[in-house]
Amino acid sequence: MGPDAFGPPGGGFAAGGGAGIGGALPPDGHAVPTRAEFGGGAERPGFELGTFELTDDADGVVWAPQPGDGDAFDLASSGQFAAVTRGGYSAPAGGITDPYRTGGHGSGGAPTGAVGGEFGAGSSGPHGSGGVPVFGAGSSGPHGSERESGFGQAARVPTQEAGSRFAAGPADAPMPGQAVSQAVSEPTPVAGSWFATGAVGTPVSVFGQTAGTPTVTAAVGGQFAAGPADGPVPGQAASGAFSAASDPAATGGFAPAFASATAAESASATPTGEAFATGLGGSAVAAVPALFGPTSVVEAVQVLAARPDAVIVAGGTVVMPDITAGRRHPGAIVTLHRCAELRGWSPGPGEVLLHAGLTLTEMQRQELRAQVPAVAQAARTVGAPHIRAAATLGGNLMVGPASADLPVVLAALGAEVLVASVGGVRTVSVFDFYDRDGVPQLTPGELVVGARVPVVRGMQGFMKIGVRGGTSRAILSTTLAVDPARRSATCVVGAMAQAALPSGTGRAGLPTLLRADHADRWLADQVDWDAGAIPDPAVYETFGRLVAESLVYGDGAGTLGGGGDPYRRKAAEICARRLLLRALPPLGWLDQVRELQRRADFQRAKQRVERAEQAKGQDQ
Amino acid sequence: MSEPAAEWPTVGLTLRVDGHEYPVPQVWIGDSLLAVLRERLDFDEPRDGCGAGECGACLVTVDDTPAAACLVPAVAAVERDVRTPRDPGFDAARAAVAAAGAGPCGFCAPGLAVAITSLLRRNPDPGPAAVREALSGVICRCSESGHWIEAVALAKEAEGGAAAGSGASPDPDDADLVDPARRPEAAAP
Numbered sequence: 001m002g003p004d005a006f007g008p009p010g011g012g013f014a015a016g017g018g019a020g021i022g023g024a025l026p027p028d029g030h031a032v033p034t035r036a037e038f039g040g041g042a043e044r045p046g047f048e049l050g051t052f053e054l055t056d057d058a059d060g061v062v063w064a065p066q067p068g069d070g071d072a073f074d075l076a077s078s079g080q081f082a083a084v085t086r087g088g089y090s091a092p093a094g095g096i097t098d099p100y101r102t103g104g105h106g107s108g109g110a111p112t113g114a115v116g117g118e119f120g121a122g123s124s125g126p127h128g129s130g131g132v133p134v135f136g137a138g139s140s141g142p143h144g145s146e147r148e149s150g151f152g153q154a155a156r157v158p159t160q161e162a163g164s165r166f167a168a169g170p171a172d173a174p175m176p177g178q179a180v181s182q183a184v185s186e187p188t189p190v191a192g193s194w195f196a197t198g199a200v201g202t203p204v205s206v207f208g209q210t211a212g213t214p215t216v217t218a219a220v221g222g223q224f225a226a227g228p229a230d231g232p233v234p235g236q237a238a239s240g241a242f243s244a245a246s247d248p249a250a251t252g253g254f255a256p257a258f259a260s261a262t263a264a265e266s267a268s269a270t271p272t273g274e275a276f277a278t279g280l281g282g283s284a285v286a287a288v289p290a291l292f293g294p295t296s297v298v299e300a301v302q303v304l305a306a307r308p309d310a311v312i313v314a315g316g317t318v319v320m321p322d323i324t325a326g327r328r329h330p331g332a333i334v335t336l337h338r339c340a341e342l343r344g345w346s347p348g349p350g351e352v353l354l355h356a357g358l359t360l361t362e363m364q365r366q367e368l369r370a371q372v373p374a375v376a377q378a379a380r381t382v383g384a385p386h387i388r389a390a391a392t393l394g395g396n397l398m399v400g401p402a403s404a405d406l407p408v409v410l411a412a413l414g415a416e417v418l419v420a421s422v423g424g425v426r427t428v429s430v431f432d433f434y435d436r437d438g439v440p441q442l443t444p445g446e447l448v449v450g451a452r453v454p455v456v457r458g459m460q461g462f463m464k465i466g467v468r469g470g471t472s473r474a475i476l477s478t479t480l481a482v483d484p485a486r487r488s489a490t491c492v493v494g495a496m497a498q499a500a501l502p503s504g505t506g507r508a509g510l511p512t513l514l515r516a517d518h519a520d521r522w523l524a525d526q527v528d529w530d531a532g533a534i535p536d537p538a539v540y541e542t543f544g545r546l547v548a549e550s551l552v553y554g555d556g557a558g559t560l561g562g563g564g565d566p567y568r569r570k571a572a573e574i575c576a577r578r579l580l581l582r583a584l585p586p587l588g589w590l591d592q593v594r595e596l597q598r599r600a601d602f603q604r605a606k607q608r609v610e611r612a613e614q615a616k617g618q619d620q
Numbered sequence: 621m622s623e624p625a626a627e628w629p630t631v632g633l634t635l636r637v638d639g640h641e642y643p644v645p646q647v648w649i650g651d652s653l654l655a656v657l658r659e660r661l662d663f664d665e666p667r668d669g670c671g672a673g674e675c676g677a678c679l680v681t682v683d684d685t686p687a688a689a690c691l692v693p694a695v696a697a698v699e700r701d702v703r704t705p706r707d708p709g710f711d712a713a714r715a716a717v718a719a720a721g722a723g724p725c726g727f728c729a730p731g732l733a734v735a736i737t738s739l740l741r742r743n744p745d746p747g748p749a750a751v752r753e754a755l756s757g758v759i760c761r762c763s764e765s766g767h768w769i770e771a772v773a774l775a776k777e778a779e780g781g782a783a784a785g786s787g788a789s790p791d792p793d794d795a796d797l798v799d800p801a802r803r804p805e806a807a808a809p
Binding site for chain 1: 631692
């Protein structure tokens with residue numbers, strides 16, 4: 001039947017490659033076994049290497065503060081720290097003027113032709129002043145003003161007018177019809193509500209923002225791209241809900257002195273010593289704000305625009321050892337632990353958005369594991385439990401595929417990284433996000449805010465080679481993702497450049513993120529996509545060899561064992577082979593297994609009878 | 621210190637440790653929670669081991685989540701509930717660790733007590749494999765995991781009366797807590 005290797009995405013291929021199958025195919029066009037058919041939506045077991053026992057699939061929440069337990073952690077009391085923060089991305093219907101991009105796109109400099117990115121307004125959370133910004137307003141409940149709108153509908157709410165000016169230039173008035181912010185008050189995700197498709201075809205993802213009052217929302221949203229010089233920032237919007245920042249003396253202790261973006265801008269001009277002077281006795285240090293705890297992405301990128309040298313700390317697992325050891329000396333610190341927008345993840349149409357603050361522990365929960373199982377598999381191989389509880393997706397992306405595992409997984413899944421700055425949110429694929437050495441390509445002032453991962457129904461697998469049997473840093477990690485709808489499989493090898501082995505490999509000449517393209521294309525022709533299996537058993541060996549041969553090194557100098565790094569080459573071969581064996585089994589393997597089982601049962605029964613007869617004969 | 625003061629920006633913090641509020645003036649913004657606990661507040665149970673989150677000797681709980689204190693910025697621990705191994709909540713596990721000889725030299729014993737306590741809070745009846753994975757973040761040079769499993773069993777007994785009424789149930793989604801012997805497929809013939 002000759003399935004084409006890379007059919008059109010989605011449902012188009014049933015009429016093309018699978019023409020001979022006729023009406024037996026399901027509506028979406030393939031009969032390949034998917035994850036749902038292997039036991040409750042779980043990934044196929046046994047994918048991890050170097051980890052321990054398997055998981056079961058019951059749902060639960062790990063280490064999350066329960067809503068309403070009165071925890072000091074502000075998310076807990078607001079009930080927003082559920083397993084999933086759902087929905088609620090804002091989608092613009094019309095073009096939003098972007099001062100940094102107007103003229104470069106679309107209708108020749110017309111204000112309406114620019115990229116449709118915005119920080120829209122959501123409905124309010126339960127907090128009264130300042131609020132806890134979350135993605136959207138999925139759990140707004142009785143608080144605030146609930147607004148609901150379907151996909152593609154323009155829900156124009158008067159209070160969001162200024163919020164939609166997020167990307168408007170300083171002189172621009174709000175454009176009519178451009179204020180479209182959706183707030184989903186039901187927990188079911190609304191399709192398309194969280195990513196915007198601008199007129200120029202550049203999808204710019206959008207952060208819905210929730211604040212205490214609509215005016216605050218509007219102020220922050222309007223501030224976003226307008227830049228620091230345009231318009232005053234209301235105090236409640238800038239310094240957020242950290243009430244202790246107001247008057248430390250009243251609380252009897254020392255206030256956490258998180259400075260605001262405005263304080264960063266005007267540091268030299270007007271020393272804002274309000275909280276910094278606390279306990280410092282008039283020290284000169286008080287004049288320089290150096291600690292920022294933004295409570296929203298808008299505020300965070302404003303801070304980063306004002307202080308590009310600031311060290312960003314989210315989970316701390318990467319930065320804090322450097323700071324403690326003196327390898328990095330922060331002049332300013334931006335802690336993202338108060339930024340509720342960056343927590344959790346959001347389901348979307350055909351993809352999920354993993355926010356940058358998603359911890360590895362949260363990645364292992366069932367709800368997300370059912371969507372992108374390879375991410376959960378990879379998360380489990382990283383570090384100890386208390387490290388996984390702190391480490392975040394953003395930190396993994398910033399460490400890069402030289403040693404981190406998640407970039408490898410996300411690359412195989414075809415994910416895109418969202419990078420925010422005061423100019424807006426840009427989307428870049430994982431492969432383009434890193435240079436050849438695995439260094440993330442960010443300009444100063446930019447912040448990784450998430451990753452969009454397509455959800456495919458095929459099998460996904462992750463394998464990792466560490467320096468020991470337990471959890472350890474990878475010296476090689478491999479991901480294979482099968483997309484039955486597109487009839488393609490993607491194998492990515494990475495995490496190879498870290499000097500994790502005693503001999504050290506360094507970064508010289510080693511590709512850190514490697515996509516075995518030719519092996520994937522060859523493999524797509526070898527798979528019986530309608531059966532979801534591989535007819536020729538020799539394919540597995542050959543696929544492993546092809547993947548291993550794609551590890552092309554420069555000169556091999558400095559690699560383990562000399563030229564070509566035979567250890568990693570062999571490891572990549574074995575990992576790719578096993579991943580393929582588990583993702584796309586040999587044709588008829590289930591029948592064979594059943595037959596073997598039947599024969600074995602028969603043999604055991606026969607032996608049992610024979611032994612019983614022998615015993616009977618001895619007794620006689 | 622020869623650097624100008626502006627290069628070491630400090631803030632004043634109020635930490636809530638073991639249920640008590642401690643105002644700490646002039647904390648460098650890069651200081652870890654471990655440094656503040658040990659050197660400013662004299663909580664010496666969290667050990668300063670590797671400083672990189674690898675050894676687990678500095679384990680504390682922050683908002684009931686075990687965390688390596690060396691990886692938590694002190695400024696991020698503000699207004700959160702920090703519990704060091706000195707907290708009475710860890711007494712049972714500390715006694716169990718001592719009784720089982722799980723920390724012979726004593727360096728990692730407080731962190732081990734924190735790890736055991738948080739394990740038992742999530743999963744009151746962990747199997748050996750679950751114990752091994754849950755305690756994999758504590759690296760001990762002078763004991764082996766048999767003592768640790770024994771310590772967990774002792775702590776479970778000690779907390780048995782208290783935990784029975786708390787209604788805590790094993791979180792089956794916690795990947796490191798599922799004993800392979802109790803997996804559904806293991807029970808199948």
